[in-house]
Amino acid sequence: MTTPTEDQLARDWRLDINMGTDLAPDYQLCPAITEFQPTWPPNFEDSTSYDSDGWEESTKTAQAWQIEATFNRKSTADSTAFSTVHEKLRLASFGWGSGSKIGVRFYDRNGLPEAYKGTVLVEWEPQGGDYKALGQVKVTLKGTGPLAPITNPVTP
Template structure:
């Protein structure tokens, strides 16, 4: 195994949305991402007792995760439709119950081992801007349930 010598880039991530069902997944790329920030912070509770002799102790009691992604809104050349993946995220943001959730996966685009999958709730925020700005959306994909490490789908 060689020693790593190259810097990893922030643009390492790809995001796919399941446009199919759980039984028959249809993973499609979310295009035109300009910013991508995954997080999975643990919830740590103070579990210090007198027995720790003054040293604080903590216990992990839960974990949350989310992805914040900003992307350029993509429309067809005749301006009659948007990207189907963008539309799936937008319509899910209006849903309730099962209609408010969508499976996603995100992974290193070069096939490195970092890859995850889970189900999210979607917050959809158009970013506005002046007359020179591109139409952008900030989507917050809040995990509901576990974030599961997976085999990277682009690994050879």
């Protein structure tokens, strides 16, 4: 085994949105991401008893996950349409029931083994700004159900 020596970059993450269905997935790149932060904090509950001889004990009882991402809005050259992936996210933020859920996967774009997939609910927040600002949107993708490790789809 070799000793790791290369620094990883924040921009090494790639986010794909399932534009298909659960039975026939069609993952497509979410373009123009400028910030990306996945988290999956566990919930620990105190399970200390007299039997622990004064040492605190904890039990993991739940797990949550989410992705916060900011991206530049992109439109067609004739300004008649936005990115279809961005539009899927935007419309899901207005949805209810199954219409509010989207499949996602995110992974190291260089093929390293870290890769995950799951289903999310979407919070859509246009960022506004002054006249010099690019049109940006922050999305919070709140996991609903498990976040599953997967084989990286770009692994050679």
